[in-house]
Amino acid sequence: MKKFLAVLLAAVMICISFVACSSETKTDETGNDTQQATLTMATNAEFPPYEYKEGDKVVGIDAEIAQAIADELGMKLEIVDTKFDAIIPGVQSGKYDMGMAGMTVTPEREQSVSFSNSYATGIQSIIVKEGSDIKSVDDLSSETKIGVQLGTTGDIYASDDFGAEAVAQYDKGADAVQALIAGKVDCVIIDNEPAKAFVAANTGLTILETSYAEEDYAICFAKDNTELQTKVNDALKKLIDNGTVKTIVDKYISAE
Incomplete structure (x- = not known):
């Protein structure tokens, strides 16, 4: 019986230790310790x-x-x-x-x-190389190779509008932009703020004046x-x- 109680007590102590490690203790205004989710x-x-x-x-x-x-x-x-x-x-x-x-x-x-x-409100923009034949959204077609980040609205919208064959999916927006620079895609559709950051970081790229879509975050x-x-x-x-x-x-x- 004593052996059983000792094992039970050890198990309880392990459980208490685990709970203490899986949550954060925070002191409130009264000086008492509280568990913070x-x-x-x-x-x-x-x-x-x-x-x-x-x-x-x-x-x-x-x-x-x-x-x-x-x-x-x-x-x-x-x-x-x-x-x-x-x-x-x-x-x-x-x-x-x-x-x-x-x-x-x-x-x-x-x-x-x-x-x-x-x-927040976001805008889907189109990045192209400077001097590209793509001047506006109207120049996009099923023949255009469009780079997107996998699973984003740029991916969803472009696939719906131009077909899956026209869309090249990348795990990262930066990878899509590098594909554009390398000539593997004709443009990249991505959120406007990241688009501005990518264009600022890479010479020879520009954002079209006409947006592709507007959306709520x-x-x-x-x-x-x-x-x-x-x-x-x-x-x-x-x-x-x-x-x-x-x-x-x-x-x-x-x-x-």
């Missing part, structure tokens, strides 16, 4: 200025807005950098609490996940996670109303 956000740090890396840290508009949301909810933010097309499946499975990656609300995505209210959640969706929406509304979201966006995107 973690908010896990999946992103793809290849879309400056919305998300990109400085060293090993993910920074940008989405990272700062997510941190502000976590602060409002009294949670610790954990950002996981993954492939863009892995975000929605990861959120669906419960691997991540939410996905935030300059993600547009589309009917296709709404079949898989739920979305928050919009927090939002945060995605598993369809059954309505509690978190509501809490994030409430926090997001407060951050929009008090000017926090605008301040963050203005920090990264100057008025033109």
